[in-house]
Amino acid sequence: MEPIIEFKDVSKEFEGNVVLKDLNISVKKGEVFVLVGPSGSGKTTSLKMINGLVEPTNGNLYFKNKRIKDYNIQKLRWQIGYVLQQIALFPTMSVKENIEVIPEMLGWNKEQRNKRVDELLQEVDMDPEQFRDRMPSELSGGQQQRIGIIRALASEPDIVLMDEPFSALDPISRASLQDLVLELHQKLGNTIIFVTHNMKEAMKIGSRIAVMHEGKLIQCDTPDEIQKNPANQFVEEFFDETTDEVYTQTLETLYNGGFYQSAETADVALPSLSMDTSLSEVFDLLAEQDAFILKRDGKPIASINRSDVFRFLSQEG
Structure with a gap:
């Protein structure tokens, strides 16, 4: 060509x-x-x-x-x-x-x-x-x-x-x-x-x-x-x-920092991610979805939305 x-x-x-x-x-x-x-x-x-x-x-x-x-x-x-x-x-x-x-x-x-x-x-x-x-x-x-x-x-x-x-x-x-x-x-x-x-x-x-x-x-x-x-x-x-260093961190960082909501009120139809998911994957998901459910050992423990991630990024900056 x-x-x-x-x-x-x-x-x-x-x-x-x-x-x-x-x-x-x-x-x-x-x-x-x-x-x-x-x-x-x-x-x-x-x-x-x-x-x-x-x-x-x-x-x-x-x-x-x-x-x-x-x-x-x-x-x-x-x-x-x-x-x-x-x-x-x-x-x-x-x-x-x-x-x-x-x-x-x-x-x-x-x-x-x-x-x-x-x-x-x-x-x-x-x-x-x-x-x-x-x-x-x-x-x-x-x-x-x-x-x-x-x-x-x-x-x-x-x-x-x-x-x-x-x-x-x-x-x-x-x-x-x-x-x-x-x-x-x-x-x-x-x-x-x-x-x-x-x-x-x-x-x-x-x-x-x-x-x-x-x-x-x-x-x-x-x-x-x-x-x-x-x-x-x-x-x-x-x-x-x-x-970027922030990309290599995992959802465990957000969870341990308190950047999440209760899983009890979360929509069960939301996609779910495990604690070891990298923030790189999270950013790609949140480009399409407003929120997701965080699971540990297969059980929902929190819901995380875009606002939670923005709060985390503000702290990192």
């Missing part, structure tokens, strides 16, 4: 400092390609080169086999969605107006825009009647980021760039939005290039992962291959270090 994006011997210097060195990457159409690495590794600089926000000092980038520098940069950006960590919704515009910004620039008529806005809101479980005319200030952080994601998808772009989009969110919202990105990708089949400093996130969402360090590409492969065969000690240690 022809690559949709190619970096060929790309280097970048800022005021004499080399931030990228001889980067060669090919991104296939329709994959979720993740750039991962610590701060200063060059991953965000690489991402910004794709939509022309940063130009390489040496080498070339190609989009659909044409050099990016040979495109009309404004028209190119209309083909590329962009999701930032800082959400960046326009505060004086409604949810609907935020979502339809690029389709309106592209000349979509009002009926087309209205239909697209409602379709996308439904995709992220936000009732159009309820949310269409709200202002960003009336939304939670997670809801704002959902709007940021579907705004980037509104014009049906060839590529969506995501720069650390969930790093400022709590683990439950983060898990929920990771699932959302994967669901939308499965439905729409677009190409996503995703930047993160968290290897756990990269492993969850990436079709392939490019591990970067000090401006160089260290390893590029599938999540399974990187986990089984890290290229060097840096990749192995980075994998271990970026697994």
